[in-house]
Amino acid sequence: MTPPATTEPRLQDKAIVKTIPLLPRGLVKRISAPYIAGESLDEAIATVRALAARGMGSTLDVLGEAISRRDEAIATRDAYLAAIEQMATLEEATPLVRNVSVKLTAVGLGIDDRLVHDNVAAIASAMAKIGGFVRIDMEDSPYTDATLELFRALRAEGHDNLGIVVQAYLKRTKADVEQLAAEGARVRVVKGIYVEPEAIAWRDMETINRNYVDLCRILAEAGCHAAYATHDDVLITGCLDLVDKLGLSPELYEFQMLLGVREGRRDDLVDQGHPMRVYVPFGAQWYEYSVRRLRENPRVAGHVARETITSWRRLLSGGRTS
Numbered sequence: 001m002t003p004p005a006t007t008e009p010r011l012q013d014k015a016i017v018k019t020i021p022l023l024p025r026g027l028v029k030r031i032s033a034p035y036i037a038g039e040s041l042d043e044a045i046a047t048v049r050a051l052a053a054r055g056m057g058s059t060l061d062v063l064g065e066a067i068s069r070r071d072e073a074i075a076t077r078d079a080y081l082a083a084i085e086q087m088a089t090l091e092e093a094t095p096l097v098r099n100v101s102v103k104l105t106a107v108g109l110g111i112d113d114r115l116v117h118d119n120v121a122a123i124a125s126a127m128a129k130i131g132g133f134v135r136i137d138m139e140d141s142p143y144t145d146a147t148l149e150l151f152r153a154l155r156a157e158g159h160d161n162l163g164i165v166v167q168a169y170l171k172r173t174k175a176d177v178e179q180l181a182a183e184g185a186r187v188r189v190v191k192g193i194y195v196e197p198e199a200i201a202w203r204d205m206e207t208i209n210r211n212y213v214d215l216c217r218i219l220a221e222a223g224c225h226a227a228y229a230t231h232d233d234v235l236i237t238g239c240l241d242l243v244d245k246l247g248l249s250p251e252l253y254e255f256q257m258l259l260g261v262r263e264g265r266r267d268d269l270v271d272q273g274h275p276m277r278v279y280v281p282f283g284a285q286w287y288e289y290s291v292r293r294l295r296e297n298p299r300v301a302g303h304v305a306r307e308t309i310t311s312w313r314r315l316l317s318g319g320r321t322s
């Protein structure tokens with residue numbers, strides 16, 4: 001299905017979002033099943049290993065954003081530490097499997113600055129001991145400055161196994177990327193998932209896409225490692241052109257996709273020899289994650305609903321694909 005040319009949700013997507021709170025929990029779980037590795041660490045590790053067996057990296061995300069208490073932030077940190085302990089026992093190649101993504105609001109941002117600092121430092125230190133990497137996800141705009149500040153503070157303290165995310169829909173991002181490039185940061189580039197005010201974010205998809213590829217170019221020309229996190233064919237082609245024109249080696253870039261999304265395109269890129277990392281969310285808070293993501297971006301709800309309908313059709317037609 002061709003994506004709409006604007007980030008404005010379609011009317012049918014908005015209608016789908018309104019029905020989400022009415023859906024039984026079991027149905028939400030079924031709808032989100034392809035996008036979540038499971039509730040337990042064992043299930044997540046099994047997914048990581050299966051991806052590694054097919055030559056793909058992963059980045060584990062412990063579900064637990066939008067928390068409000070210190071003990072919840074500490075519990076999320078401990079879940080990351082448990083995951084890292086488990087990763088240390090895996091025999092698969094280190095860069096493929098020893099990688100996590102952390103949302104700062106899940107480990108204390110918005111509750112206590114010291115708490116979030118110490119929690120991320122603990123996760124980064126544990127990862128450093130096993131040669132692994134920690135990506136700090138980017139959340140909505142009230143947190144952009146605090147997220148960049150903490151990333152820089154931790155790097156200045158010597159945590160050099162940290163990366164950051166930038167959102168191509170934000171008008172400020174080009175300036176942020178120029179600075180991050182000068183600092184030699186490792187950067188994941190995304191369009192951006194949150195609904196942001198028009199004053200600070202572009203809505204027009206062509207502008208966002210142009211900015212996206214431009215950000216990737218700035219990072220590549222500065223010799224910084226960039227992760228092209230997208231399922232959009234226009235952007236994938238734009239990034240492939242960049243890799244080709246600048247002769248980027250696989251040490252300088254990777255593609256990233258969400259678990260369960262556009263697996264065919266993902267596998268094609270891997271077969272063509274491009275590094276690929278899959279975002280693998282897991283944890284007991286799957287319901288909150290699913291509903292939050294679907295509500296936040298009606299276009300995603302639309303994608304999910306359309307993919308679900310396609311799967312049901314496939315099931316009803318006895319597994320034949322059209």
Ligand SMILES: Cc1cc2nc3c(=O)[nH]c(=O)nc-3n(C[C@H](O)[C@H](O)[C@H](O)COP(=O)(O)OP(=O)(O)OC[C@H]3O[C@@H](n4cnc5c(N)ncnc54)[C@H](O)[C@@H]3O)c2cc1C
Nearest residue numbers: 003137138190191192193229230231232256257258279303
């Ligand atoms: C690895 C990874 C990490 C991310 N981290 C962040 C982050 O830290 N902060 C942030 O704001 N955003 C993050 N995002 C989300 C990102 O900002 C986009 O919202 C998301 O990737 C959709 O944009 P797209 O570039 O894939 O293009 P789209 O045009 O939205 O999607 C292109 C096509 O991909 C398919 N598709 C896309 N999403 C889905 C889905 N959920 N289910 C089914 N099909 C889908 C559809 O076929 C669609 O037509 C991340 C995305 C990825 C892949």
